[in-house]
Amino acid sequence: MGRAPCCEKVGLKKGRWTAEEDEILSNYIKENGEGSWRSLPKKAGLLRCGKSCRLRWINYLRTDLKRGNISSSEEETIITLHSSLGNRWSLIAAHLPGRTDNEIKNHWNSHLSRRIHCFRRGAFLIMDPGKILSVGRRRRGGKTSRSMMKTAAAGGGPAAKARQREIGGDGGAIKTKPAASPPPHQSQSAGEEDLLVGEVMLPSELWEANDDIDIGGELFCSSWASGDEFMSSRSTSEARETEPTPATSGETDSAMGAPRNPSIAHAAAAQRLTGRWRRTGRP
DNA sequence: AACGTCCGCAACCGCATGGTT
DNA sequence: CAACCATGCGGTTGCGGACGT
Numbered sequence A: 001m002g003r004a005p006c007c008e009k010v011g012l013k014k015g016r017w018t019a020e021e022d023e024i025l026s027n028y029i030k031e032n033g034e035g036s037w038r039s040l041p042k043k044a045g046l047l048r049c050g051k052s053c054r055l056r057w058i059n060y061l062r063t064d065l066k067r068g069n070i071s072s073s074e075e076e077t078i079i080t081l082h083s084s085l086g087n088r089w090s091l092i093a094a095h096l097p098g099r100t101d102n103e104i105k106n107h108w109n110s111h112l113s114r115r116i117h118c119f120r121r122g123a124f125l126i127m128d129p130g131k132i133l134s135v136g137r138r139r140r141g142g143k144t145s146r147s148m149m150k151t152a153a154a155g156g157g158p159a160a161k162a163r164q165r166e167i168g169g170d171g172g173a174i175k176t177k178p179a180a181s182p183p184p185h186q187s188q189s190a191g192e193e194d195l196l197v198g199e200v201m202l203p204s205e206l207w208e209a210n211d212d213i214d215i216g217g218e219l220f221c222s223s224w225a226s227g228d229e230f231m232s233s234r235s236t237s238e239a240r241e242t243e244p245t246p247a248t249s250g251e252t253d254s255a256m257g258a259p260r261n262p263s264i265a266h267a268a269a270a271q272r273l274t275g276r277w278r279r280t281g282r283p
Numbered sequence B: 001a002a003c004g005t006c007c008g009c010a011a012c013c014g015c016a017t018g019g020t021t
Numbered sequence C: 001c002a003a004c005c006a007t008g009c010g011g012t013t014g015c016g017g018a019c020g021t
Helices: A019-032 A040-044 A050-061 A072-085 A089-094 A101-112 A145-166 A204-208 A227-235 A247-252 A264-274
Strands: A118-120 A123-126 A195-197 A200-202 A223-226
Touching (some): A019 A040, A040 A050, A072 A101
């Protein structure tokens, strides 16, 4: 069956909203309430798509929105919920009053998803790159993740790009690479027991002794997910459409002999990070 | 100071779902 | 029951500011 366009696109404005448009939309909704998005622009006198109006209202104009940075406690909530809900941003947003799904999604993609997914003989480590080998401000400039991602996408097409994102490609594993002098172990060839963190090779003795790795001085996460689980979860569409396993299901993550994970929930999150959560078939 | 690059965010796009005709 | 409509949702894109060289 054909799908009718959400609105007549000819002659409609796109891009950033102006203050006047915001005012018109706000005033209209205050007087008439939400809903009827399709007809709203016409009635309100806006040259915008109804969808665009709805998004603008929900994500920006609503009066109950909380402004400002997402706090660390909110981040914790997001991480926790994401570990059990996956990318169901609207559900996560429902637990954070005043925050929108778009805001949370953006925050996740630009900050929280930068958990490094490292590969070590089939096992993946997730941690916050911002806390690894970071000194002061995050380094800017240089070929960092995003451009790398674009390069990968150009070479491997959309799938490669998607995969790059899925494995945290937007993230800053590479950003943690010291600008001037790479650590001695970076240039060496990777030993079997060494851990590749982005482009930084960590010697085995540094991480193996600890379940909770604290590379940069501040622990974020040291969760392991079996490589098998990782790969299967992202390679099958079935896996994507299955209800996320409870966090505790990660208890048996020893398939690859990976270090036992004291924080199993994050291992489950590791798998979920790699598989999109589709609404299809969800309860 | 100029330039190049990256990051964060707002907004767009396409698809799914549920309701109505 | 099929077609259509309205809305919701998640992924993706592109702009502009910030920052490093």
